[in-house]
Amino acid sequence: MVSRSQVGNVQSLDLGLIVAVRDVVVDGEKTILGLSGGAAVGGAAATPGSYSTGAILAQAGAAVVGAVAGSAIEEAATREQAQELTIELDGGRVIVIIQETPDGKFRQGDRVQVNSGGWGPATVRLTSS
DSSP states (O other): OOOGGGTTOOOEEEEEEEEEEEEEEEOOOOOHHHHHHHHHHHHHHTOOSSOOHHHHHHHHHHHHHHHHHHHHHHHHHTOEEEEEEEEEETTSOEEEEEEEOTTOOOOTTOEEEEEESSSSSOEEEEOOO
C-alpha cells in the first residue's frame, strides 16, 4: 500500500555501485514525552508525606532528576542501526547516504538503485542484476 500523498509525484531513479560501507548509529529521539514522563514518575515517587518546604523541594528535585532520566531513556530506546553508503552512480557521480539498516544488508560491491525526490528522503535498494 502507498500513501495518497505519493500519487502523481515524480521520483528519480539512479543506478550505481556501493564503493564503501560504514556502520553508524542514528541518535535517538528526545521529545517532550520522555521528559514529561520522567518528571511525572520522579515527582510521584517522591510525593511528600508532609508539605514542609524541605519535602516539597525534595519532590521538585526528584521531578528534575526524573525528567533527565526519562529523556536519556527515550533517547537510548529510539536509537537506530544504520549504514553510511558511498555510492558511485553509473554516470560517475559519487554520493553518500545514511540509511537505517538494522540488518546491515548492504556490502561493498553491491549493485543498488537510489530513489530520490518526489515524496520523501532518498532510499537505497539492492538491484536484482
